[in-house]
Amino acid sequence: MPTKPPPPRRAGRPRKTADDTHGAALSRERILEAALALIDRQGPQAFNIRELAQVLKVFPSAIYWHVPSRNELISGAVALAMNGVADDWVTGRWQDRLAALLRRYREVLRRHPRLAPLVASELIYNATFDATMLDHLVQLLEDAGFEGDGLVDAYNVVFAAMCGFATMELSTAPTEGAEAWENACRAQIARVDAVRQPALARHLGAMQNRAFVLRWSSGDGQPLDSGFEAWIDVIVRGVESRARALRRAASG
Template identity: 35%
Template sequence: MGTTESQRGRTPRGRAASIGLSRAQIVAAAVAQIEAKGLAAFSLRELARSLGVSPAVIYWHVGGAKEDLFAAIAATITGGLAEAQDPSAIWTERLRQVFHAYRASVHCHPKVSPLLGAQMKSNGVASLDWIETVLVALAEGGFEGDALRDAFNALIGGLCGFVTMELAPGPASEDGAWEERVAQRMAEVDPKTHPLTHAALPQLANRIFVLRWQNGAQVSYDDGYAVLLDLLIDGLAARAANFPNTSPAEPKHG
């Protein structure tokens, strides 16, 4: 009676290894690798080795290119956002709920954030549920045609862009030299040439996007995100109120 690959202590590969391996397991392993090493260091070959399969098996499950895997990761992060909203709430409140849930979801995997805001390679139909959720709320507010498109881009660009920038990784530096240089440069700001910046440094240092050495995984940007969310949604509501042949939306009842 012959011995199997597992009995000989070998890791099964190819078609044999793909049995029982799911798309969700591949995505989870990819997210874990990105969280451990960063997006720039992501390696499909290393992912395949960690799962005991060939890269071809991963492509068979998620698509024919690395971009398909990235799209699947993005869709996983945004996949449950529709459930975050109260179906009985008006459209503006549902958008608030969805975008708060979006930020919370991305904060669970901060090193994946560039895929959701700064990488076109993660675009794809895998995120259709997320797109539909936002469009339904905007359409209920009276947006259509070009106005619907522009409102969608304002929300996604502003709010998703905020989260991507909030969680942007700093330069790889094991000794903290970069952080020390930034802090030192801020301590040397001249009150004569930049009086307002110098006066506000206690509130600004390491707390605004362009004067910091830690990202939003370490320092809270909750208040800034809330301000942007209110500005965008209140602004869209004011714009919607001026649409012809529309009246204030009533709450939906499920």
């Protein structure tokens, strides 16, 4: 007796199996957690859907059901990492709140240093930005006395500063030929000429491997803590000075 053919599969959500879910239901949150772990391990450039599917023990199509594109996977992973920056927000003077925001942002990137290039140079995070964090930033700038175009300018200054130090600090050395690259950095520093570059030469001993451009170690392993605190002081004082100048101009 001929075997009855199986009924045709209907289009729709992929069927789950024990192997598909690896003991847990597949969800957008679980996918993004796995994506973030992969990016933390190998960086965003090497991140791909096929490897993520292998980690989750699913077919790639099952991932696309929850997260429709690679860009959304990466932006969602960044948003997941940034989640909590605005939690338990400090109260009090706007200067203290601004300093706290700068420190928290850096703390997040230090936990996920491979995300630093994304937040520094790509707009991909804009698709899933943290509205609560941005609201806190705008509120503290209002409290500082900014409004209108002046507030927009101050917002851009603070946000660029917030990303700038941490992403530069966490810049990574090349993985290919790392030893040769470090030797080249050291040799370049050693070639500083005390006659032609006297100011740099006078301070080179204190600056090497502790100052931007003059280092071969990433801030992931050798953080620039004192420089970061000095930078916070400069940013806060600069915003204060800018707010005062705008108020004087408006009243005049």
